[in-house]
Amino acid sequence: MNVTELTLTELRRRLRQGSVTSVAATEAVLQRIIDLDNDLRAYLTVSDALALEMARDADERRALGEDGPLLGVPIAVKDIICTQGVETTAGSRILEGFIPPYDATVVARLRAAGAVIVGKTNTDEFAMGSSTENSGYVTTRNPWDHEHVPGGSSGGSAAAVAAGLAFGALGTDTGGSVRQPASFCGVVGMRPTYGRVSRWGVIAYASSLDQVGPFGRTVADCAAILQVIAGHDALDSTSIDAPVPDYEAALTGDISGLRIGVPQEYFAEGLDPQVDAAVGRAIEQLEAMGAQTVVISLPHTRYALPAYYLIAPAEASANLARYDGVRYGPRCEGSNVVDTVKQTRALFGAETKRRIMLGTYALSAGYYEAYYGQALKARTLIQNDFLQAFESVDVIAAPTCPTTAFRIGERTADPLSMYLADVLTVPVNLSAGCGLSLPCGFDDAGLPIGMQLIGNTLQEATVLNVAYAYERATGWNRKRPVETR
Numbered sequence: 001m002n003v004t005e006l007t008l009t010e011l012r013r014r015l016r017q018g019s020v021t022s023v024a025a026t027e028a029v030l031q032r033i034i035d036l037d038n039d040l041r042a043y044l045t046v047s048d049a050l051a052l053e054m055a056r057d058a059d060e061r062r063a064l065g066e067d068g069p070l071l072g073v074p075i076a077v078k079d080i081i082c083t084q085g086v087e088t089t090a091g092s093r094i095l096e097g098f099i100p101p102y103d104a105t106v107v108a109r110l111r112a113a114g115a116v117i118v119g120k121t122n123t124d125e126f127a128m129g130s131s132t133e134n135s136g137y138v139t140t141r142n143p144w145d146h147e148h149v150p151g152g153s154s155g156g157s158a159a160a161v162a163a164g165l166a167f168g169a170l171g172t173d174t175g176g177s178v179r180q181p182a183s184f185c186g187v188v189g190m191r192p193t194y195g196r197v198s199r200w201g202v203i204a205y206a207s208s209l210d211q212v213g214p215f216g217r218t219v220a221d222c223a224a225i226l227q228v229i230a231g232h233d234a235l236d237s238t239s240i241d242a243p244v245p246d247y248e249a250a251l252t253g254d255i256s257g258l259r260i261g262v263p264q265e266y267f268a269e270g271l272d273p274q275v276d277a278a279v280g281r282a283i284e285q286l287e288a289m290g291a292q293t294v295v296i297s298l299p300h301t302r303y304a305l306p307a308y309y310l311i312a313p314a315e316a317s318a319n320l321a322r323y324d325g326v327r328y329g330p331r332c333e334g335s336n337v338v339d340t341v342k343q344t345r346a347l348f349g350a351e352t353k354r355r356i357m358l359g360t361y362a363l364s365a366g367y368y369e370a371y372y373g374q375a376l377k378a379r380t381l382i383q384n385d386f387l388q389a390f391e392s393v394d395v396i397a398a399p400t401c402p403t404t405a406f407r408i409g410e411r412t413a414d415p416l417s418m419y420l421a422d423v424l425t426v427p428v429n430l431s432a433g434c435g436l437s438l439p440c441g442f443d444d445a446g447l448p449i450g451m452q453l454i455g456n457t458l459q460e461a462t463v464l465n466v467a468y469a470y471e472r473a474t475g476w477n478r479k480r481p482v483e484t485r
């Protein structure tokens, strides 16, 4: 058996037993990247020398009797997260060649846990997109079918984990960018509660929505990564100062008596019948395991997508103003300052420019109340929907995405059709809750279907446990897209 087929938790067990070394696991992953990633393009940068150095260090530490939660485990990091000494572009040409002088807190925590950083994964530019087609560099392919997108914006991370090019990965989820690609690539991905994980050193897209989350081939793998990255960080003023539960210990698989809400608005027009059927069967499975399901209503769901596509671009337009050719990345020398800034900003891709313009417009005097102000009001209504629902249910179950992975090029000409991929994920970002996507079947074309489990504020452990119970009973995650040679 090839070591890259192991799950993260299996690898960790074998590393602890001494039946495999971190160097062997890392070399196997790097070899697989050489074999597969020319086609797949999950990585923008493979930090092979650093990875091998970290792996050797991990093996030495283990030989001295040391251990760590991820000691020796190869992990991939979305290229929007700063890594000291390793190029970080956020998928944008405007940051080409930017080598951060420091680590994001999440990366520092991975290092402290002993993880091996394999490289930086592809993303839509500044995490704006649902397919990686907005990346300034390459489009990542879906490991299940190379003609299809892997989802986005953390499509590189999802594809890397699905194809065995890393044992786990970090992504960011501002409007669904962990859950949606997890759904499209048949892996598990979680968006923790806003503030559960530090955003320090994560290149900002929409600051009131951005959150880092883990990808794994199993729920336990996600729990293991979340355990390492969660927790208070004084460097991020929005970080929640609350104790971090033992997520792995919470995976008992016992969900009897748990109340699961099924929101009728998430099973509406536009939902692919095969997705509808698979998620329906998954909910029946949860019932069969002793959970109690109830139909609920989240009445303001239809305002979520328009509210998100005002709030996120508004915040992006403010965050992206810093890319002026003076402080970061390449500068295009013009005849004067204004010309220099103008030419440098021409490096932004079309979608990024569209969002900057949308956001600037929504925030401009005279339109602020009509657009941004209204969107904030809708956000409050959506938050209240969830708060009310969680008075009577513990977890909400729904599809992650209305469809399975669409074809490369299918939605690029029509931004609205692309935005619709996020219709079932953005409500969680606008609320104060958390969400996870896990595989719950395949469509006729063999593409994975994802179920979304949503929890109240800081209820990650409950969500993970429901997902774990389902995964253990069904085992969809055991089917892999790429066979190992």
Ligand code: GLN
Residues within 6 Å of the ligand: 127, 128, 129, 130, 152, 153, 172, 173, 174, 175, 176, 177, 178, 205, 312, 422
């Ligand atoms: N697809 C959504 C967008 O384009 C969400 C992106 C994200 O979560 N980073 O904004």
